[in-house]
Amino acid sequence: MENEDLVIHMQGVSVRRGRTTLVGDVDWSVELDERWVILGPNGAGKTTLLRLAGAELHPTKGRLHLLNERVGRTDLMELRPRIGFSSAALANRVPAEEKVSDLVVSAGYAVLGRWREEYDKLDTGRAVELLDALGIAHLADRTYGTLSEGERKRTLIARALMTDPELLLLDEPAAGLDLGGREDLVARLSDLALDPDAPALVLVTHHVEEIPPGFTHALLLREGGVVAQGLLDDVLTEENLSKTFDQPLELQRSGDRWFARRKAAPTGR
Numbered sequence: 634m635e636n637e638d639l640v641i642h643m644q645g646v647s648v649r650r651g652r653t654t655l656v657g658d659v660d661w662s663v664e665l666d667e668r669w670v671i672l673g674p675n676g677a678g679k680t681t682l683l684r685l686a687g688a689e690l691h692p693t694k695g696r697l698h699l700l701n702e703r704v705g706r707t708d709l710m711e712l713r714p715r716i717g718f719s720s721a722a723l724a725n726r727v728p729a730e731e732k733v734s735d736l737v738v739s740a741g742y743a744v745l746g747r748w749r750e751e752y753d754k755l756d757t758g759r760a761v762e763l764l765d766a767l768g769i770a771h772l773a774d775r776t777y778g779t780l781s782e783g784e785r786k787r788t789l790i791a792r793a794l795m796t797d798p799e800l801l802l803l804d805e806p807a808a809g810l811d812l813g814g815r816e817d818l819v820a821r822l823s824d825l826a827l828d829p830d831a832p833a834l835v836l837v838t839h840h841v842e843e844i845p846p847g848f849t850h851a852l853l854l855r856e857g858g859v860v861a862q863g864l865l866d867d868v869l870t871e872e873n874l875s876k877t878f879d880q881p882l883e884l885q886r887s888g889d890r891w892f893a894r895r896k897a898a899p900t901g902r
């Protein structure tokens with residue numbers, strides 16, 4: 634692959650399980666400076682697409698390159714440390730007694746592969762920096778089990794950033810947060826999106842309200858197929874959104890945020 638900035642490159646990618654197509658015939662490219670949101674209803678295939686991008690799944694069909702390596706010809710275990718991944722599946726696997734700072738630092742040890750004392754201070758410093766950037770440095774000594782849902786999400790994002798990845802994948806980071814927690818997370822993700830040194834970002838969500846300012850592209854998914862993809866401003870239209878969620882939706886933009894709701898029936902009640 635010639636384009637070094639191409640972090641995800643899918644050509645005709647499908648994932649099938651038995652007779653079910655989870656995602657079908659997807660062409661999709663993501664470059665280093667792009668920030669993508671993947672939108673779609675329950676069961677559309679968003680997590681499957683993200684797991685492909687996270688080197689957690691092989692396509693059943695098609696060609697998949699991640700960070701310029703062809704999946705199938707490269708050891709997925711070598712790719713994974715270069716990709717940050719925060720998901721509910723990971724959140725559920727964290728032991729309740731794990732200390733927050735250890736949870737963040739241990740992401741780095743996976744890259745180092747073995748204990749090296751001289752890295753210890755550097756790694757701990759970076760973990761504190763990341764926790765601070767996400768507004769939770771004061772929780773460094775707490776255990777994961779004592780954190781609120783929003784604090785857990787932020788801890789896992791800090792962990793995903795610990796290895797200084799080239800690609801950061803976030804699966805529904807705002808799910809389960811209250812309004813304040815959501816707004817705070819959206820603002821933090823917006824800061825990340827606007828940081829030119831940040832990795833390429835891909836965020837999965839069901840809600841246009843959760844699109845952080847600074848995100849540049851969107852991919853709309855329905856029943857495993859791409860409804861539309863490209864620049865956010867071109868793709869996020871009432872027509873595309875209504876098609877994706879299979880109902881007439883009204884889409885509004887206020888400043889750099891988006892809002893959607895079902896269109897009122899013409900007769901009204």
Ligand SMILES: Nc1ncnc2c1ncn2[C@@H]1O[C@H](COP(=O)(O)OP(=O)(O)OP(=O)(O)O)[C@@H](O)[C@H]1O
Pocket residue numbers: 650653654655673674675676677678679680681682
């Ligand atoms: N191993 C499997 N065998 C058969 N079907 C599967 C398998 N794994 C997932 N599916 C189905 O594939 C579809 C896509 O799943 P996926 O988790 O990617 O959707 P999603 O868009 O992330 O959904 P949600 O928004 O509900 O999390 C779903 O209908 C799911 O039931």
